[in-house]
Amino acid sequence: MNHTLRIQLSSVEGAVIRALGLIERRGYSLNKCTVSEPDGTGRDMEVSVTSSRPGDLLKRQLERLHDVDHVELLPSVIVNPNKPGVRPITRRI
Secondary structure, three states: OEEEEEEEEEOOOOHHHHHHHHHHHOOOEEEEEEEEOOOOOEEEEEEEEEOOOOHHHHHHHHHOOOOEEEEEEEOOEEEEOOOOOOOOEEEEO
16 A cells, blocks of 8 residues: 655754654655755655555654654545546545
8 A cells, every 4th residue: 555644854964864764664665755955944755655554653653753843644546447548537535
C-alpha cells in the first residue's frame, strides 16, 4: 500500500537524514522524497512510501523525532480504470 506524508522539519543539520533513517528502519520502502526550504526557518519534506504497514503508524513514529515539527498523512488516491478507452476516475478516500 502506498502512503504519502508531508513532514515539517527544523532547519538543523541531520534532520532529513534522521527522518529518512527512521522510515527505512521501520520497514517502509521509499518511493519519492522532495525537500524544500521555503522560508529559511524550517524544511518541508514530502515522502511517498510503500509498505503493508499502516501509514498512521509511521506518522506517529515520525512525530516522536525531536527535529520534526508536524506530520500530515495525505489521503490515498485510488485510480479505478473502468472500460478501455475511458479515462480512469480518481477518487479520494
